[in-house]
Amino acid sequence: MQVAHRGHDGREPCDSAGPAKQKQKQVCKHITHAEEMRRKADGVWLSIGTLAQQHLENLYCSTSRHDVQLVDKAGSSWTLNLNFMDLKPSQLYDRVRRLSNSSDSSRNPYFPMExxxxxxxxxxxxxxxxxxxxxxxxxxxxxxxxxxxxxxxxxxxxxxxxxxxxxxxxxxxxxxxxxxVFRPPWRLAPHLRTGPGTTLSSPSTVPGEDPQDTYWGPYPASWVPKAPVGTMYTLAEVAPAERAYETTCTLFHKTLAEDKVLVLAVYRVRNDYLWQKYCGQKKFMAQSRPRAVRRCLERHLFHGTRASKVQPICEMNFDPRVSGENGEAYGQGSYFAVDASYSHTYAKVDEASLCHMFLAKVLVGRSVRGNPVFRRPPLAHDGCLYDSCTDYAKKPQIFVIFDSCQCYPYFLIRYKLLSEPVAVDS
The missing domain is CATH 3.30.720.50 (Signal recognition particle alu RNA binding heterodimer, srp9/1)
Known part of the structure; x- marks a missing residue:
């Protein structure tokens, strides 16, 4: 009978690496765990890439997987048995080991292994x-x-x-x-100290990151550099310690389970041209509505896409004119979803085994059930146009926008399926 015990190799790398040990801009690479491969020729243990460690740790903590595939950039491939931690074929590397903290909370009150x-x-x-x-x-x-x-x-x-x-x-x-128990870096981040006086960014301190506020000023994440001359936008990776990372991942994993997908990075998209257009539209729509209604004007919604479409969207926004590529059941516009699981069906895996999804700001305003023939929202009873179309009027899950000024690609999420091979040098 196969022994289904997943332990570690005795070394406890980070029991002393609590918040007080974290220097400014330095985070211990092995907060709770580390995975290494043993080179067969000389018995030397070599660390695998940071993202590969997250991927492998997630699989290691899963009850549904016992054998996983490892690959490297040179094209080599191995099969790892998670119960015995041996590799096949074993010509170059023959074993993998997992090093972890102890589960003793008295020795490590912040990062004990659960x-x-x-x-x-x-x-x-x-x-x-x-x-x-x-x-x-x-x-x-x-x-x-x-x-x-x-x-x-x-x-x-x-x-x-x-x-x-x-x-x-x-x-x-x-x-x-x-x-x-798998714990991604963003769940551990609140316990980290990143430097004297450092505070975590949050929706309450970054204007516009709460969809219920009425902010329509300059791009709020002012520390993100403006786009260089000759380019339209800047991508800035969000640190796991930021509140925005936590809220984005929490919303993302609400319908895409952590044992199915792994978030590799979250980016802020800064495009001042698109941001000004969006804020101008938001201000225009808000001024014609009562104050209580303004809080329901904007929503944060998902939009899955191919890797080849990421740059055009960051440069020129979501384009309602190309509707029909993925269906137009509720109108000929840009589609956004409440649930990441729905948008995932359109986030096609690229050559690097990665998926891409935007968490966009969308001015949904007043919505009505859509129709495939709609090229714009229909008229409401008061003679004004609705602002968007939906799948269901009472509890909508899908929104269709017909004017690109009503959306902005705020966050970009890069992730991969856990069923994909572990890229050990990533």
Whole structure:
């Protein structure tokens, strides 16, 4: 029987790397974990790329994957067994090891490794209920060989070395799994200290990053450089410690699970020409509405696209004139979605196995159910045009915009499917 235990190789790299140890603009690369490959020729352990570590750690913490594919830029490919951490073929590298912090919160109060225990039922891994879960985690922490517990009148014995659970009366045996809980960098960021006096950016401190405010001034993230002469826009990577990164990822993962996709980077898009057009339209639309209605004027919505369309969108905005490439069920305009999972269907994987999605500012205003023949919103009862079209009037999930002044490509999310191979040198 295959042993389904995912531990580490004994070294605990960062128990002393708490917030007080973090120097300005320096973040420990191994806050909770690190993955390394062993070169077979001399036995030297070599670190893999930062993004590859996030990808592999996510897979390592998953209950659904036991074998994963690793690739490098030279075209080499390996299969890694996550339970035994061996590589095949093994001519160049023969093993992978995972180094992690301890789970002792007294030694590392900010970044202790969190673990979970699962039992297998019909091919699915289910979390043990309390207090059994807590008892098993404590037994693993103490290094015990076995642990017995009683549940619903049945006595069970768990072998903590072979990771099997046996019903003492019937002898029925099932597998269990002991693996860590994945925590992406942005979840750890609030515990990091990035320097004296440094504060995290948040929607309350960056005008316009809350869609309910009425800001229509200059581009709010003033620290992002203006576009160089001869170019239209600047892409600036958002740090995981920024509140904007957290809110973007939280919204993104609301419908795209963290065990399915991995966010690699979030970028702010600064295009002063498009921003001025957008703010002018926002001001115009807001002035004709009561103050209470203005708070519902703008929404942050997703738009998935191909890699080849990212630059044109950043330069010239979403273009309603090219509607029809991905359907026009609710009108001939630019489509935006409340859920990232819907927009993901249009974010095609590129040659580098990456996907791209915008989190856009959209002036939805007054909406009405759309129609494929619409080239603009229809007239409302008051004789004025609606501002946008939707799929459903009561609880819309899709919005269609017919005027490019009503949208702005605010954030760009670069991500990949966890089912894609791990690029070890990324």
């Amino acid at each position: 673990w979970q225990v699962y039992w297998e039922e019909c091919g699915e891994w289910l979390v043990y209920e309390e207090p059994v879960r807590w008892e098993l985690l404590a037994a693993f922490e103490k290094g015990m060989w076995n642990h017995a517990f009683k549940l619903r009148g049945q006595l069970y014995n768990v072998d903590l070395k072979t990771l099997t659970q046996r019903n003492v009366r019937t002898g029925f045996t099932r597998r269990i799994l002991h693996c860590p």
